[in-house]
Amino acid sequence: MVDLLLAQSAFPEAISQNVLAHYLFVSAAMFTLGLVGFLTRRNLIIMFLCTEMMFQAAGIALIAFSRFHLNYEGQTFVIFVLTVAAAEAALALALVVFLFRKRDSLSAEAWAEMKG
Amino acid sequence: MDMIVHPVLLFVAIAICGVGVALSVPRRKFHASLIGGLVAATGVGVLIVALGGAALAEGGPLPSPFFHLLAIIALGSCLQVITHRRPVYAALYFILSILSTAGLYILLAAEFMAFALVIIYAGAILITYLFVIMLASQSRVEDEEEGISEYDAVGRGPITATIVSFALLAALTSMLFTGVRAIAPPAAESVARAETVVLERLPGKIEKELTREGLMARGETVTGLERTEAGVLATVEGAGGGSRLVALPEDLAPTNTEGLAFNLLGDYPGTIEIAGVILLMAMLGAVVLARKFAQIDEEAKATAAAALAEGASAGGGRPNG
Numbered sequence: 001m002v003d004l005l006l007a008q009s010a011f012p013e014a015i016s017q018n019v020l021a022h023y024l025f026v027s028a029a030m031f032t033l034g035l036v037g038f039l040t041r042r043n044l045i046i047m048f049l050c051t052e053m054m055f056q057a058a059g060i061a062l063i064a065f066s067r068f069h070l071n072y073e074g075q076t077f078v079i080f081v082l083t084v085a086a087a088e089a090a091l092a093l094a095l096v097v098f099l100f101r102k103r104d105s106l107s108a109e110a111w112a113e114m115k116g
Numbered sequence: 117m118d119m120i121v122h123p124v125l126l127f128v129a130i131a132i133c134g135v136g137v138a139l140s141v142p143r144r145k146f147h148a149s150l151i152g153g154l155v156a157a158t159g160v161g162v163l164i165v166a167l168g169g170a171a172l173a174e175g176g177p178l179p180s181p182f183f184h185l186l187a188i189i190a191l192g193s194c195l196q197v198i199t200h201r202r203p204v205y206a207a208l209y210f211i212l213s214i215l216s217t218a219g220l221y222i223l224l225a226a227e228f229m230a231f232a233l234v235i236i237y238a239g240a241i242l243i244t245y246l247f248v249i250m251l252a253s254q255s256r257v258e259d260e261e262e263g264i265s266e267y268d269a270v271g272r273g274p275i276t277a278t279i280v281s282f283a284l285l286a287a288l289t290s291m292l293f294t295g296v297r298a299i300a301p302p303a304a305e306s307v308a309r310a311e312t313v314v315l316e317r318l319p320g321k322i323e324k325e326l327t328r329e330g331l332m333a334r335g336e337t338v339t340g341l342e343r344t345e346a347g348v349l350a351t352v353e354g355a356g357g358g359s360r361l362v363a364l365p366e367d368l369a370p371t372n373t374e375g376l377a378f379n380l381l382g383d384y385p386g387t388i389e390i391a392g393v394i395l396l397m398a399m400l401g402a403v404v405l406a407r408k409f410a411q412i413d414e415e416a417k418a419t420a421a422a423a424l425a426e427g428a429s430a431g432g433g434r435p436n437g
Contacts, residue, residue, distance in 0.1 A: 040198070
């Protein structure tokens with residue numbers, strides 16, 4: 001049991017298609033939860049948190065495919081996803097702080113008059 | 117082409133998940149978070165069991181028991197993120213889901229990314245979120261109950277959002293479960309070659325291992341790798357100039373970090389530069405956006421300037437030493 005958790009000393013073996021399907025299902029379900037959250041929540045911060053959740057779901061799919069094909073491209077791409085997520089978090093939070101100072105509320109509907 | 121899970125079972129399970137999520141989205145009349153969570157967990161459980169059954173029917177391996185544990189924790193805490201009424205708890209549950217995702221990465225033998233995820237996401241990004249949540253929750257409006265704002269307590273159009281999102285999930289999973297059978301696993305040849313390519317760039321690692329095994333004396337160097345039927349052979353060059361072939365130990369393989377480093381820095385150096393520029397621009401943008409626009413009237417500005425000039429002339433007039 002314990003050796004499952006220890007890091008492999010040798011090159012890892014490929015996972016089967018069925019095991020890949022398990023990971024892809026978890027990824028798709030997490031993406032869907034993020035989408036539901038983004039559509040239903042009205043708090044700006046939680047909405048951005050839900051986009052981070054969708055990034056993370058994409059990361060699981062990338063890493064699972066990286067293990068399935070036994071190459072490093074998927075893992076490299078997750079590094080760039082993390083970069084974009086960090087940049088997005090910085091900008092989104094700065095925007096949220098800016099908007100909060102103007103209206104004193106985190107509600108997305110406080111800016112409803114902006115809709116065309 | 118047939119699906120891994122029977123389509124009827126798949127769509128019924130996804131509908132059950134959708135009902136559960138729709139129930140647990142916060143709303144004015146009732147907030148059935150626990151019941152909704154249990155219903156959604158039932159749907160996910162049915163699907164995971166069906167997937168496992170399909171894997172067993174083919175005689176293939178099941179994912180490790182840790183996978184099931186971590187997947188349940190990850191999806192459960194994600195559900196809490198989108199349904200919890202208090203933003204601070206939502207952010208904390210998101211940290212939990214990141215930790216269990218890092219566990220999934222370790223199961224997939226991506227150790228470096230697992231730790232990078234914990235350090236960058238849980239350690240840096242989520243803490244920033246928590247700071248902003250606490251900063252923005254300071255001022256309160258009077259008509260809130262128990263300190264929960266109205267916009268946190270009531271979701272927006274939960275039924276429509278859930279139907280649309282779970283229709284997307286149904287489309288995604290039916291495509292995945294049909295198409296995953298068609299992906300060819302990597303050929304053993306190409307995997308072995310990829311492994312050798314990484315090892316070729318790590319002569320120091322090979323020399324250390326061969327010296328430890330006693331296959332190589334001090335003063336000798338490894339000049340190349342050769343892949344043969346019997347295994348990987350290293351060309352060892354002696355101090356005198358003669359060379360011989362030495363078989364590498366079976367278990368000598370590049371670690372995850374070494375392979376990832378060569379892939380990232382060797383194959384995508386330009387992309388790293390672009391990522392750096394993106395981060396720099398995001399930092400500049402954040403500084404500009406979050407800056408407080410202070411209003412100073414002209415008189416105060418003139419007074420401050422005069423005080424500064426006076427201080428400078430007083431400082432300049434002081435004798436040195």
